[in-house]
Amino acid sequence: MSEPGLAEDAPATGEVDELSTSRVAVGARRWRGLRRVAAVAPFVVYTFLGLGIPILAVIDYAFRNPRGQLTLANVSTITHGTYLLGFENSILLATLTSVIPGLLGLTLAYAIATSRSPFLRRMIATASGVLANFGGINLTFMFIATLGSTGILTSWLAAIHLNPWNLGFNLYSFYGVAFVYLYFQVPLMVLVITPALGALRPAWREAASNLGASTWRFWRHVGLPVLLPSVLGGMLLLFGSSFAAYATAQTLTAGTVTLAPIQIGNLLNGNAISGQENIGYAIGFGMFAVLAVTMILYGLIQRRASKWLR
Amino acid sequence: MVALTSAAAVVSAPRRHRLRVWRGIILALAAAYFLIPLYAGLRFSFQDDAGHWSLYALRAIPSQVGFTGAFWLSIKLAFTTLVGTLVLMVPTTIYIHLHLPRVRRLLEFVTVLPIVIPPIVLILGVLRAAPIWLKASPYLLSLMYVILTMPFVYRSLDAGISAIDLKTLVEASRSLGANGPQTLWRVILPNLRAGILSASVLTLALVLGEFTMASLDLWTTLPVWIYQFQQTDGHIATMVSMLSLIGTWVLITVMVSLDRSESRRSRRKAEVA
DSSP, X not given: OOOOXXXXXXXXXXXXXXXXXXXXXXXXXXXXXXXXXXHHHHHHHHHIIIIIHHHHHHHHHHTBOTTSOBOSHHHHHHTSHHHHHHHHHHHHHHHHHHHHHHHHHHHHHHHHHTOOOHHHHHHHHHHHHHHHTOOTHHHHHHHHHHHSTTOHHHHHHHHTTOOTTTTTOOTTSHHHHHHHHHHHHHXXXXXXXXXXXXXXXXXXXXHHHHTTOOHHHHIIIIIHHHHHHHHHHXXXXXXXXXXXXXXXXXXXXXXXXXXXXXXXXHHHTTOOOTTOTTHHHHHHHHHHHHHHHHHHHHHHHHHHHHHHHO | OHHHHHHHHHHHHHHHHHHHHHHHHHHXXXXXXXXXXXXXXXXXXXXXXXXXXXXXXXXXXXGSTTHHHHHHHHHHHHHHHHHHHHHHHHHHHHHHHHHOGGGHHHHHHHHHHHHHSOHHHHHHHHHHHSOHHHHTSTHHHHHHHHHHXXXXXXXXXXXXXXXXXXXXXXXXXXXTTOOHHHIIIIIIHHHTHHHHHHHHHHHHHHHHHOOHHHHHTTXXXXXXXXXXXXXXOHHHHHHHHHHHHHHHHHHHHHHHHHHHHHHHHHHHHHHHO
């Protein structure tokens, strides 16, 4: 690790003539420039090797056949059949688990923000931080114990003749995965949207009602327009988080649900047909494309949203 | 005016009541959704196959095949990642704040990338691009976890640095005759304690629970072991999973409360002085 140059350029003493001062200054500047490069070099090199090279490798192999020749066959394969279905399902899942938790998270955050108990607010903030990072195997086990065919909630509901498994619910399916994703998506939305709710000043509410506006008119003309960019931004963030998630869906369904990340995992675990070894890279490339669009939209919306957050 | 205010109060009283009822319902539903699975997981881990209350899963953990290895692998990865992250990110973030403020936007952008790029795609590229000697080592995962934790670590450190007057501290330290390393070690790091602590907590929590990269890199870390072991005994697997959750929370609480009591003590000391 390079030592950060905290004791940089000592002030030059004024004993020397003008010419050599400037020569010293040039030398010092060059020396300082070198130092700056040296100080950030480890970070730049590390992220290039750990992030840049793998990304380039994925893009490169997406356009090569197993013999290393350039080809569009992989990309064309993933736009048909089961791989296309994987993308469609992933996008559908991400949409479902961004819009619904987005609205639920907004409601929950509003209920908390308007409550007068600081204890409740602090507790929910901490809990959201913990729960938003939940996922994977722990979450899977908790839900199997809750809504598996012999889970607690299943048996409670069965006692009142509402056994969800008899009503067509299957935890290890697409909708089961969507239901489990709520567990980390709702807290994520609460975390993201709470600062935006703070921007909705109580004074606006009072001003609106002094001008004779009903609750409905306040939300229609003031509340929603102010919140909308933040809500949409939050939902896009949830979309990205759900679209990229692998661990929870994999552990819950043992890789049987048709989603793009699960397909990558299956291909990587050696379930590739010969000649299609590089399909996984093409799927990865496709996921980049979807996420890039999401993030560009997020950036555009964020610029609008920040108007009210100042 | 008086009449108007009181009229408003009359109108808003039932409304406020209705709001409170709604808030109660929403919070109760949320609590049920988030607490029932936790309760179910805990109950299942304290049951035997017949559904009776039992501690057998807890007692059986240490003797299970592969558990000890997986546990220590996860611990080793967690601490090497922590050291790697701090050594890479702390000096870089401090230096950029002090001397290259214009590069901050770029640093922010680069450190947000690991959120945007799915870990599954990243490990796909890594397994193709990494040299064989590195792929043979579990510490390839540590190197990748440093990347995965960057967004959280950078944000914690950035918030910590923004909260103190870094420039003044450094100038004061230098005018008192301290050199670079002394300033870093004795002045900046103690002031950054809170930021470094929260970065460390997030790093440990992420590494101890990471499944995607570890499973595809074919290393049996604790989460991977739990996943594989559920076919052998679901109760034991769930017990380990719940314990790892609780362990992570305890770790977080201890570190945060340590910091709180520490800062309270230093504040008290300052008051006395």
